[in-house]
Amino acid sequence: MMKTYNSLIIFILFSLFPLFSYGEEFSISSKNNLISELRPGQKVTAGFMDITANKDAKIIKIEAELIGRIEAHSMMMNDEIMKMRKITPELVKNKKYKFQPGGNHLMFFGVERKLIAGGEINLLFTFQLKNKKKLTESIRFKIK
Numbered sequence: 265m266m267k268t269y270n271s272l273i274i275f276i277l278f279s280l281f282p283l284f285s286y287g288e289e290f291s292i293s294s295k296n297n298l299i300s301e302l303r304p305g306q307k308v309t310a311g312f313m314d315i316t317a318n319k320d321a322k323i324i325k326i327e328a329e330l331i332g333r334i335e336a337h338s339m340m341m342n343d344e345i346m347k348m349r350k351i352t353p354e355l356v357k358n359k360k361y362k363f364q365p366g367g368n369h370l371m372f373f374g375v376e377r378k379l380i381a382g383g384e385i386n387l388l389f390t391f392q393l394k395n396k397k398k399l400t401e402s403i404r405f406k407i408k
């Protein structure tokens with residue numbers, strides 16, 4: 265009887281152990297979250313933000329309702345020609361990552377909703393941690 269009881273306790277301890285090994289929760293903070301307003305007839309615009317995560321993480325997906333595609337881009341001047349390239353932003357633990365005009369930025373294609381200055385919109389970000397775990401966070405942007 266005693267033996268069974270001991271095994272039960274050991275079983276419970278082992279079941280609980282994974283809870284302790286996860287460590288602190290993933291969290292992000294962001295500032296200056298802005299999207300350029302969409303002028304009539306336009307379907308493409310850009311967005312900017314400063315984002316910091318408490319763990320190393322890649323931004324692997326960004327989505328929003330009624331927006332066809334959202335990509336992260338880098339921007340480089342090449343012989344006076346501006347070149348943009350799709351990137352997978354890699355956030356370094358506790359280090360600010362900037363999306364800003366003239367540099368890395370967010371780009372919105374096939375926008376089928378109104379984005380008028382003064383309004384707000386939520387974007388759903390999917391992050392991937394080093395251990396491959398995926399997490400989503402909704403981040404609010406102001407339209408400017």
Ligand SMILES: [Cu+2]
Binds near residue numbers: 369
């Ligand atoms: Cu771009």
